Amino acid sequence: MTGQSKRKKFLYINRRAPHGTIYALESLEVVLIGAAFEQDVSLAFIDDGVYQLMAGQDTSGIGVKNFSKTYRALGDYEVRKLYVERESLAERGLTVEDLMPISFEDEEDDYAEKPSILVADRSEMVRLIAEQDVVLSF
Amino acid sequence: MPTLHTVNKSPYERSSLRSCLDHLAEGDSVLMMEDAVVGARRGGKFVEVLKAARPSCTVSVLAPDLAARGMKADDLAEGIALVDYGGFVDLAVANARVCAWL
Amino acid sequence: MLRARGDRDLRFGIVVNEGPYTHQASDSAYRFARAALEKGHEILRVFFYHDGVNNGTRFTVPPQDDRNLQRQWSELAEAHKLDLVVCIAAAQRRGILDANEAKRQGKDGDNIAPGFRISGLGQLIEAGIQADRLVVFGD
Numbered sequence: 157m158t159g160q161s162k163r164k165k166f167l168y169i170n171r172r173a174p175h176g177t178i179y180a181l182e183s184l185e186v187v188l189i190g191a192a193f194e195q196d197v198s199l200a201f202i203d204d205g206v207y208q209l210m211a212g213q214d215t216s217g218i219g220v221k222n223f224s225k226t227y228r229a230l231g232d233y234e235v236r237k238l239y240v241e242r243e244s245l246a247e248r249g250l251t252v253e254d255l256m257p258i259s260f261e262d263e264e265d266d267y268a269e270k271p272s273i274l275v276a277d278r279s280e281m282v283r284l285i286a287e288q289d290v291v292l293s294f
Numbered sequence: 295m296p297t298l299h300t301v302n303k304s305p306y307e308r309s310s311l312r313s314c315l316d317h318l319a320e321g322d323s324v325l326m327m328e329d330a331v332v333g334a335r336r337g338g339k340f341v342e343v344l345k346a347a348r349p350s351c352t353v354s355v356l357a358p359d360l361a362a363r364g365m366k367a368d369d370l371a372e373g374i375a376l377v378d379y380g381g382f383v384d385l386a387v388a389n390a391r392v393c394a395w396l
Numbered sequence: 397m398l399r400a401r402g403d404r405d406l407r408f409g410i411v412v413n414e415g416p417y418t419h420q421a422s423d424s425a426y427r428f429a430r431a432a433l434e435k436g437h438e439i440l441r442v443f444f445y446h447d448g449v450n451n452g453t454r455f456t457v458p459p460q461d462d463r464n465l466q467r468q469w470s471e472l473a474e475a476h477k478l479d480l481v482v483c484i485a486a487a488q489r490r491g492i493l494d495a496n497e498a499k500r501q502g503k504d505g506d507n508i509a510p511g512f513r514i515s516g517l518g519q520l521i522e523a524g525i526q527a528d529r530l531v532v533f534g535d
Contacts, residue, residue, distance in 0.1 A: 300531075302420070302421075302424070302533075302534075302535075303535075327424060328420045328421075328424060329420075358427075359420075378431075379427045379428055379430070379431035380431045380434065380435060382428055382431065383428065383431045383432045383435055383437065384435075386408070386432075386529050386531055387404070387406055387437075387529070391529065391530075392529055392530065392531045392532070394531070394532040394533070394534060396413070396532070396534040396535055
């Protein structure tokens with residue numbers, strides 16, 4: 157069996173704000189390790205999970221490690237599909253402008269810089285879940 | 295093939311049931327387990343929310359969790375099925391993936 | 397008595413995100429695993445992550461009239477040759493060590509329970525790749 161035929165679609169669902177619990181950080185650690193397995197990886201940010209991608213996170217006053225910059229490095233790990241739910245943003249008074257700019261270099265398009273954050277309607281999230289082999293939530 | 299969604303928190307306390315129901319596709323199944331079973335009691339305010347979920351979806355409650363919280367099959371709102379752990383396994387087999395709304 | 401495995405039987409991966417006693421997650425996962433085995437399915441791996449690594453210490457001493465979750469997992473692993481994997485990064489944060497790790501980190505003892513082993517997050521991804529279904533239990 158070739159490696160290619162074992163390639164599966166993995167979706168990581170993130171629904172919690174960062175820092176209050178460790179779930180966001182340890183979920184990101186799975187994504188980083190998982191990248192080495194060359195699967196088809198997508199991340200979904202739903203509900204308070206959208207706060208994981210907020211720009212300007214400053215944890216210096218709470219003693220918790222600020223891992224938010226790591227999301228910006230995901231492109232280097234071939235993790236390039238970060239779906240952010242439009243309704244979750246709107247319900248929280250946020251827009252995509254409030255989030256960190258996250259991009260990747262597309263080697264198949266002359267290394268053009270392209271956005272990794274994809275704002276998706278709830279109905280698109282439903283379709284995204286339905287096409288996965290593995291759904292991980294923490 | 296559809297998805298089995300699991301919810302384990304009371305909808306009176308958390309929004310996971312609501313989020314789950316907002317993300318159902320045609321033919322999906324929902325399993326309410328652990329504290330989530332309290333949302334399935336007849337007369338409770340989430341019964342209408344559950345009924346409004348896609349009509350093509352089934353909602354089940356994990357029986358040992360229901361019993362542990364002092365409820366019986368009769369206490370469930372109409373249209374909600376009761377399964378044991380074996381039924382939970384069967385649901386996981388019958389669906390293509392399991393999505394936990396933690 | 398287990399029935400023989402058949403064509404419709406699947407390989408399950410199970411993820412446990414919470415420790416014993418505070419949350420029901422580990423109990424639910426244990427009962428799910430037993431039910432799956434009784435139906436002839438295979439449990440490819442149980443992966444303990446986040447506070448779930450705390451299921452893998454043999455130093456818990458619950459009251460005698462309560463269940464001993466660690467022992468339940470260890471016995472299930474023994475009976476069915478289950479692969480119980482505790483995530484190393486999560487385990488190091490929370491003080492779950494096997495003999496090798498204790499030595500490597502200069503700690504004066506280890507506490508990993510029988511049937512559990514400490515390994516990397518890759519084991520979780522691999523379970524996702526190899527299993528027919530991955531089922532997550534958490535908070």
